[in-house]
Structure formats: C-alpha cells, structure tokens
Amino acid sequence: MTDLALSRDASGRFMPWVIAVMVFLAMLALAGAMAMHQAVAGWQRGIEGRLTVQIADVTGQAMAPRMAAAVRELRTVPGIVRAEPLSRSAVEALLAPWIGRENLGAELPLPGLIDVEASGGIDLKALNARLAATVPGATVDDPKPWLERLVRLARIVEGLGIGIVAGIGLATIAMVIFATRAGLAAHRDAIEVLHLIGARDAYIASQFQWQTLRLALWGGLPGGLFAALTLGLLGFLGAGLEAGILPALAFGPAGWGMLAGLPFIAIVVATVTARLAVMGALREML
Amino acid sequence: MVRFQNVGMRYGLGPEVLRDLNFRLAPGSFHFLTGTSGAGKSSLLKLLYLAKRPSRGLITMFDRDIATTPRGALPAFRRRIGVVFQDFRLLDHLSALDNVALPLRIAGAKPRQTDQHVRELLAWVGLADRMNATPPTLSGGEKQRVAIARAIIARPQLLLADEPTGNVDPAMGRRLMHLFLELNKIGTTLVIATHDEQMIGEFRRPVLRIADGELHVEGDS
Numbered sequence: 077m078t079d080l081a082l083s084r085d086a087s088g089r090f091m092p093w094v095i096a097v098m099v100f101l102a103m104l105a106l107a108g109a110m111a112m113h114q115a116v117a118g119w120q121r122g123i124e125g126r127l128t129v130q131i132a133d134v135t136g137q138a139m140a141p142r143m144a145a146a147v148r149e150l151r152t153v154p155g156i157v158r159a160e161p162l163s164r165s166a167v168e169a170l171l172a173p174w175i176g177r178e179n180l181g182a183e184l185p186l187p188g189l190i191d192v193e194a195s196g197g198i199d200l201k202a203l204n205a206r207l208a209a210t211v212p213g214a215t216v217d218d219p220k221p222w223l224e225r226l227v228r229l230a231r232i233v234e235g236l237g238i239g240i241v242a243g244i245g246l247a248t249i250a251m252v253i254f255a256t257r258a259g260l261a262a263h264r265d266a267i268e269v270l271h272l273i274g275a276r277d278a279y280i281a282s283q284f285q286w287q288t289l290r291l292a293l294w295g296g297l298p299g300g301l302f303a304a305l306t307l308g309l310l311g312f313l314g315a316g317l318e319a320g321i322l323p324a325l326a327f328g329p330a331g332w333g334m335l336a337g338l339p340f341i342a343i344v345v346a347t348v349t350a351r352l353a354v355m356g357a358l359r360e361m362l
Numbered sequence: 363m364v365r366f367q368n369v370g371m372r373y374g375l376g377p378e379v380l381r382d383l384n385f386r387l388a389p390g391s392f393h394f395l396t397g398t399s400g401a402g403k404s405s406l407l408k409l410l411y412l413a414k415r416p417s418r419g420l421i422t423m424f425d426r427d428i429a430t431t432p433r434g435a436l437p438a439f440r441r442r443i444g445v446v447f448q449d450f451r452l453l454d455h456l457s458a459l460d461n462v463a464l465p466l467r468i469a470g471a472k473p474r475q476t477d478q479h480v481r482e483l484l485a486w487v488g489l490a491d492r493m494n495a496t497p498p499t500l501s502g503g504e505k506q507r508v509a510i511a512r513a514i515i516a517r518p519q520l521l522l523a524d525e526p527t528g529n530v531d532p533a534m535g536r537r538l539m540h541l542f543l544e545l546n547k548i549g550t551t552l553v554i555a556t557h558d559e560q561m562i563g564e565f566r567r568p569v570l571r572i573a574d575g576e577l578h579v580e581g582d583s
Contacts, residue, residue, distance in 0.1 A: 079453060079456070079464065079467075080453075081453075081454070081455040084455070265451070266453055268413070269451045269453065270464075270468065271437070271440070272411055272412070272413060272440060272445060273440065273441075273445075273464055273465050273468055273512075274437045274438070274440040274441035274465065274468050274469065275437060275468045276434075276437045279468060359433070362412075362413065362414065362415065362433065362436070
C-alpha cells in the first residue's frame with residue numbers, strides 16, 4: 077500500500093484504457109510506416125537496371141515470331157545483358173491481381189512481355205525507335221517515372237505513419253502529465269503532510285511513478301497484444317488478396333522487435349513522465 | 363536549538379501576521395504557546411515546523427539559518443521535528459499502525475525493524491485494540507493519540523503540539539502531558555500550543571504569549 081491513496085484516483089480507471097488505445101494505434105501506424113518503407117525498398121530493388129519491352133497484340137500478326145525477333149534484336153544492343161520473354165502463364169500471373177484470374181480466358185488478347193536487364197545506361201529513345209522499326213507494336217516500358225511518383229506517395233504515407241506515432245507519443249505524455257497533476261491536486265494535503273514529516277520529493281514522486289507504471293502495464297500490454305493480433309489478421313487477409321502491389325506485413329526480426337518494443341517504450345515514457353511531472357510540481361512547494 | 367531574531371511573516375502580499383519575533387528555545391526546554399484565536403499561533407508553528415519561511419528576520423534551527431537553507435536540505439531538518447497538528451492530518455486510507463510508522467518509513471526504516479516499536483507506542487497511548495483501524499473509524503480522541511504517537515515515534519529533537527489534549531478526556535490529557543514531560547526529561551525540546559490556562563498554570567513552564575502578531579515571553583526561558 078502506498079502512503080498516498082493513488083489507486084482510488086479517477087486516472088486509475090481511464091489511464092489503462094487510454095494507454096491501451098494509444099499503444100494499439102501507434103503499433104498499427106508504425107507497422108504501416110515500416111511496411112511502406114519495406115515496399116519502397118523492394119520496388120526500387122526490383123526495377124534497378126530493369127526494363128520491360130511490350131509487344132502489343134496486333135490483329136493478323138502472330139505474337140511468337142514478333143517476340144522472337146524482338147528478343148534477338150535486344151540481345152544485339154550493347155549494355156543489355158539479358159532479354160527473356162515471359163510465357164503467357166507468367167503474364168497472366170502478373171495480371172491476375174488486377175483483373176481477376178477468372179477473367180483471363182484463352183481468348184483474351186494479351187501483350188507479349190520481355191524482361192530486360194541492362195548493365196549500364198541505355199538510350200531508351202533510340203532503343204524504342206530501333207525496336208519499333210524491327211518489330212511492329214513493340215515499345216520499351218521504363219517503369220522509373222511512374223515508380224518515382226509511387227515512391228513519393230509511399231514516402232509521404234510512411235512519414236505520416238511516423239508522424240502519427242510521434243503524435244500519439246506526445247498525446248500520451250500530455251495525458252500522463254494531466255492525470256499526474258490532477259493526482260497532485262487531489263492529494264495535496266497528504267503530500268504536504270509527507271513533506272512535513274520529512275519526505276523528500278523523490279519519495280513522493282516514486283509513489284506516483286509506480287502507480288503510473290502499474291496503470292501503463294495494465295494498458296500497454298493488452299494494447300500491444302491486441303495490435304499484434306490485428307496485424308497478424310491483416311497479414312493473413314493481405315496474403316490472400318494476391319495483390320502484389322500492397323506492402324507485405326513481414327518485417328524481419330528488427331521490425332518485429334521494434335513493434336514488440338513499442339508498448340514497453342510507451343510504459344517507460346509514461347512512468348518517466350509521471351516522475352518528472354511530480355518532481356517539477358513539488359519543486360514549487362516548500 | 364531555535365532562535366528567532368526580528369522575524370516577520372506575511373502570507374503573499376498581505377499584511378504581516380507576525381512582527382518582530384525575538385526568542386530562543388534552549389535544547390531540552392519546555393514552552394507553552396498561547397494566545398487568542400487569530401493571534402498568530404498557527405503561523406508561528408508553521409515557521410517552527412518549516413512549512414513556511416519568514417518574510418524577514420533570521421531563524422536559526424539546529425545551528426543553521428533556515429531562511430537561506432536550500433529546499434533540498436529541509437527534509438533532513440523536518441525529520442528532527444515532530445508535529446501534532448490540531449486537525450491531526452492523518453492519512454485516512456492508512457491504518458493507525460501505518461500512520462504512526464510513517465516517519466520511520468520515510469526515514470528508510472524497514473517495517474520488520476519498526477513494527478514492534480510502533481505497536482508498543484500505540485499500546486502505550488491506549489490504542490492496542492485499534493491498531494488496524496483507519497482514521498475515519500476512530501474517535502477524535504483516538505485520532506489525537508495516533509497523531510501524537512506519529513509525532514514522537516522517531517524521537518524528534520523538537521516536538522511541536524497544537525492543542526494536543528483538546529479532544530481527549532482529562533485523564534488521558536493528563537497522561538499525555540506526562541508523556542510529554544517524560545520526553546522533555548530525555549532531552550526533547552517541546553512547544554505546546556494551548557488555550558488551556560489551567561494546564562499552563564498547573565505545569566508552570568515558560569509561556570510564549572502571542573497577541574496581534576507580537577510575542578511576549580513569560581517566565582524563565
């Protein structure tokens with residue numbers, strides 16, 4: 077039992093709930109930011125030195141000879157180290173997440189795709205002209221311009237996620253300061269008695285600190301657990317979507333470590349905030 | 363032990379409630395503090411138990427100038443002072459036992475080291491069967507005895523009591539006064555604030571009489 081009846085305070089009822097919600101939201105926001113960061117890195121890795129040549133379906137012209145001609149032509153271009161045509165099933169697999177596998181019938185005209193890997197700088201304009209002259213309907217698709225726009229958007233979303241985590245952190249600190257100050261006001265007489273009996277500020281602050289730690293544990297751990305379950309569920313549902321463009325919720329040990337550590341960081345921040353708030357307020361008393 | 367020189371005190375920007383106080387309390391002395399309501403007794407006690415600082419003048423306690431003592435050093439001085447507040451100021455959610463043990467706990471003593479001592483003292487003030495009761499369930503007299511036990515449990519060098527016998531029957535009042543005399547005999551310096559002129563006359567100790575914020579010392583001090 078503490079010298080101050082802190083367990084009867086109103087903060088004892090609302091603080092665990094608020095911290096649980098804060099931790100839950102912060103973990104989701106952090107997971108979102110991390111998934112975005114990981115997705116951007118994956119996209120950038122994926123297109124480094126990569127081009128796609130697309131052979132449009134042209135009525136009356138067979139796809140296979142035009143694909144073969146394009147591949148032959150590409151392999152003669154200096155700087156291109158690999159040019160591999162994609163099979164129809166591979167093209168269908170790429171399109172399935174967007175238009176649905178059931179819509180990919182044999183009668184659906186699909187473009188031919190050639191995956192190209194280049195080792196150095198390629199003059200895309202010249203390559204485009206050269207291919208168009210050799211193979212009707214062939215165009216070089218450079219993913220960089222649209223990917224850059226996507227990356228910019230992803231970076232904004234990532235920053236937003238981190239901003240939300242920081243905002244939740246600040247809101248938690250403000251809530252703890254408010255609750256602590258309310259507790260100080262409610263127990264002012266008892267605190268004065270403790271002071272007059274010879275208690276140091278640290279003795280009184282430690283009572284608030286341990287009480288806040290208890291409440292933060294009651295809120296932070298269930299909040300974190302619930303967030304982990306939610307992320308697991310989202311990951312499971314996301315995996316079933318076959319939507320390759322969506323960021324995956326697979327973070328590796330460091331990422332999961334950060335997520336798992338967040339409730340404990342929140343608990344420590346709440347506890348330290350309570351102590352500092354009490355110490356600061358007590359300094360104003362005699 | 364305590365020396366006041368030209369001490370004045372005011373609350374905020376209000377008028378001085380104490381003016382030009384000059385007196386000393388020798389180690390082991392026993393004084394009564396008396397005066398009409400509103401004369402400044404409580405304010406003087408607040409200066410003595412270090413709840414307030416003077417607005418002017420010099421207060422020397424335990425060979426240290428209190429006015430300039432840093433805030434962080436005050437707890438050590440307060441542990442050498444026992445106070446019986448007029449309104450007891452017990453912590454309502456703690457048992458009588460825990461209330462009395464509070465000064466020892468604050469000083470860092472472990473419960474197993476102090477428990478026996480606390481129980482003995484509570485038994486001595488007649489509360490052997492009320493040790494686990496909380497203040498809201500105690501009578502005024504019982505609360506007063508708990509407050510007295512809390513004030514003396516840590517063997518303070520200076521004991522200040524504000525109307526310590528006001529809520530107890532005459533027999534218990536006499537018993538408590540004899541406890542104070544015993545403490546005084548073993549060297550505790552005492553200041554007892556009271557309105558009870560009969561008690562002052564009976565015990566024949568120096569009197570600090572306060573009127574309109576000014577102090578007059580009567581008897582040998």
